[in-house]
Amino acid sequence: MRLSPAVRVSRYFMPTMRHDPSEAQIVSHRLMLRAGMIRQESAGIYSWLPLGFRVLKKIEQIVREEQDRIGAHEILMPTIQSADLWKKSGRYDDYGKEMLRIEDRHEREMLYGPTNEEMITSIFGDHAKSYKNVPLMMYHIQWKFRDEIRPRFGIMRGREFLMKDGYSFDLDAESGRKSYNKQFLAYLRTYARMGLKAIPMAADTGPIGGDLSHEFIILAETGESEVFCDKALLEFDLTKTAIDMDDADAVQAMVDKVTGPYAATDEQHDQTAFEAEVPEDRRVTARGIEVGHIFFFGDKYSKPFDAKLTTADGEQVLVQSGSYGVGVSRLLGGIIEASHDESGIIWPESVAPFKVALINLRQGDEGCDGVCEDLYAKFQEAGVEVIYDDRDDRAGVKFSDMDLIGVPWQVIVGPKGVKGGFVELKNRKTGDREELPADAALAKLAE
CATH class of the missing domain: 3.30.930.10 (Bira Bifunctional Protein; Domain 2)
Known part of the structure; x- marks a missing residue:
């Protein structure tokens, strides 16, 4: 079965939950329900x-x-x-x-x-x-x-x-x-x-x-x-x-x-x-x-x-x-x-639903939208499976959901980074973060 390399969260069926369901007794059951x-x-x-x-x-x-x-x-x-x-x-x-x-x-x-x-x-x-x-x-x-x-x-x-x-x-x-x-x-x-x-x-x-x-x-x-x-x-x-x-x-x-x-x-x-x-x-x-x-x-x-x-x-x-x-x-x-x-x-890359979570911190901002749309298209061209959080929602909600679903890498785009010419790259497993140009982040994740 061929899986599509990219989806937008705004058009994706991913009914996440903020709180632990009462019927779930173990971690995997709890997190699978919460992650939708x-x-x-x-x-x-x-x-x-x-x-x-x-x-x-x-x-x-x-x-x-x-x-x-x-x-x-x-x-x-x-x-x-x-x-x-x-x-x-x-x-x-x-x-x-x-x-x-x-x-x-x-x-x-x-x-x-x-x-x-x-x-x-x-x-x-x-x-x-x-x-x-x-x-x-x-x-x-x-x-x-x-x-x-x-x-x-x-x-x-x-x-x-x-x-x-x-x-x-x-x-x-x-x-x-x-x-x-x-x-x-x-x-x-x-x-x-x-x-x-x-x-x-x-x-x-x-x-x-x-x-x-x-x-x-x-x-x-x-x-x-x-x-x-x-x-x-x-x-x-x-x-x-x-x-x-x-x-x-x-x-x-x-x-x-x-x-x-x-x-x-x-x-x-x-x-x-x-x-x-x-x-x-x-x-x-x-x-x-x-x-x-x-x-x-x-x-x-x-x-x-x-x-x-x-x-x-x-x-x-x-x-x-x-x-x-x-x-x-x-x-x-x-x-x-x-x-x-x-x-x-925290998914190992070999079985993760997507390799990259692209997070737009200010949906509707011309600069943030432009960088995200460009990266979203380039990830697809490179064959990198990406989930783009393009929702008009608070940054905290987006961070929480992307951590919850466990995608190995997060590319975070915000007004400060757009102005400075960089995006933030986060490793979900280690928590390590680095700032680098968008094209450099793309090249690193497309390796």
Whole structure:
């Protein structure tokens, strides 16, 4: 989806709020409502308004690019699935009341899919029959529904959510683990590109199944669980590490580096081994939020669907599979939890709704209007996403709103600056300000 590079606040739908809504219990929920990013329609179900939708699409695109990078192919499966698929796998009753069950006009049992292991296995099994068809990874980015008994915390624990779920298919378990490792590293890179410190943690497989699983936890003071890890995990950044994702040995070595003896754990596990292995000066205790979960479950789903491949020797074997989920909409809330201050959101540039907020301190002043209109046009020409606050309102209101929505850079134009031949450039994250000519500010932000 192509996002327009520029909007005027006077013509934009951005219903900001001055005060914290009483129903919001956590920072991300509070700030998303105040910034006019979402609107609650019913318990755990939200409309995404223009500002929130822009960020959601930015996050989705990063997830998509990192899946494409490792050779996964994007498809799109329906939200509504046949109950027969789930009965065939034996999981129809596993989800209990979390699963929204539907009966169509022909009295066929249907459901709003919470995940897609059954459907993707059926698709693959019907069409792939030979060892020549693997390895294969496919993914889609689709809305899910889980009827949480107590939806809360805004999009962090809603009933409807946007998710990337990917699936791997391999001839044997060894090959399957290679696909798992590729996804593992793709996840680390995905989160790093969003400005997040994410740590992988060995996890229970739950109703998905299998014996190999990792959760990915981003650190935030408001996180729901306590996490213990080696400082080395926080220093690791895959985006700064060159690695050939088709080199299985190199990929395995990198995964081993991150999941070695100093891997992360949480408060539900025995800390004795962790404290014995990690020197005291390297131990980190923090709060974390889960934003992704990956699984390798072998033939759990290929067995009931009889998904088999013929080997080079003519033998028929069950397909080995894994699944890989990223909470795309949940990530948006997680980023806010990890990056905010008392004034509002602080977006990393990679996912910010706009790169620049252009603030006219005296709308209607010929000099201020002229400089702003010129900059607004030039930002668009340079491909810089800009939101121009052209409202006839007090400067304090404009400063408050632009801080609240968290755009990384603010270009402030006032009568004093126009007279002196400069604009003020503010970094939202650091608060640093500098005065410089308008063209210099443009050149700096267009780099």
